[in-house]
Amino acid sequence: MFQELFITNADPNWRTGTIINLGTVIGGSTPSKAKPEYYTKNGIAWITPKDLSINKSKFITHGENDITELGLKNSSATVMPEGTVLFSSRAPIGYIAIAAGNITTNQGFKSVVPNDEIGTAYVYYYLKQNLSMIERLASGSTFKEVSGGTMKSVPAIVPDSKTIEKFNSFCLPIFEQQKVLETQNQTLAGLRDSLLPKLMSGELDASAIQL
Known part of the structure; x- marks a missing residue:
């Protein structure tokens, strides 16, 4: 649908702008690792490229570690809302995910x-479609990185509101279903990882189960 609406049948009259016309670009921060009180297992979701x-x-929804309110307060990390499109800008460039x-x-x-009138789906697929271009804009001697200024200047097409609404209406139910299925898969994987060692060690006996 993205290909059909915004590439194959793109309107030449659509406005050309930059990423900041699609949404607000926000960087991240790492609370001091020397302060264990800044980190927790059940706190504010904090994501790394890893x-x-x-x-x-x-x-x-969450990464390996969460941060505490104290860690948030004592760093320049910013809490971003559900629907934010995460884009790794170094080590490596181009991991893309949506905040649940x-x-x-x-x-x-x-x-x-994403701006309300643009929505998550368009930003997500626009970044995926233009990943190679963004990678070419990266700079750095030790390792390539997309700076905040560079990200804000990435060229972007701003379609008309009717086409965006059509795309969002198409994507929304699919995204919701994908989110549910991914959550179920993660729950099942967690059960597998907790039960399998017990089955292998004999702690749990499955011999009586009728298949």
Whole structure:
């Protein structure tokens, strides 16, 4: 649908702008690792590129570690709303996911909080479609990175509201179904990982189960 609406049948009269015409670009931060009180297992979601390298899902709620309110207060991390499109800007460039709840990230991201009139789906697929272009804009001697200024200047097409509404109406129920299925898959994977060692060690006996 993205290909059909915005590439194959793109309107030459659509406005050309930059990413900031699609949403607000927000970087991340890492609370001091020397302060254990800044981190927790059940706090404010805090995502790193490593989390997206492990979790290949479209939607993400939490990473390996959360941060505490104190950690948030004593860093420049920003809480971003559900629907934010996370974009890893270094090490490596181009991991993309959608926040399934309020979320923060480390400095390895230049995330986009979509404007209400644009929506998450268009920003998500626009970044995926233009990943190669964004990678070419990266700079750095030690490793390539997309800076905040560079991300904000990435060229973007701003379609008319009717076409955006059509696309969002198409994507919304599909995204909701994908989110539910991913949550179910993660729950089942967690059950497998907790039960399998017990079955292998004999702690649990499944011999009486009728299949």
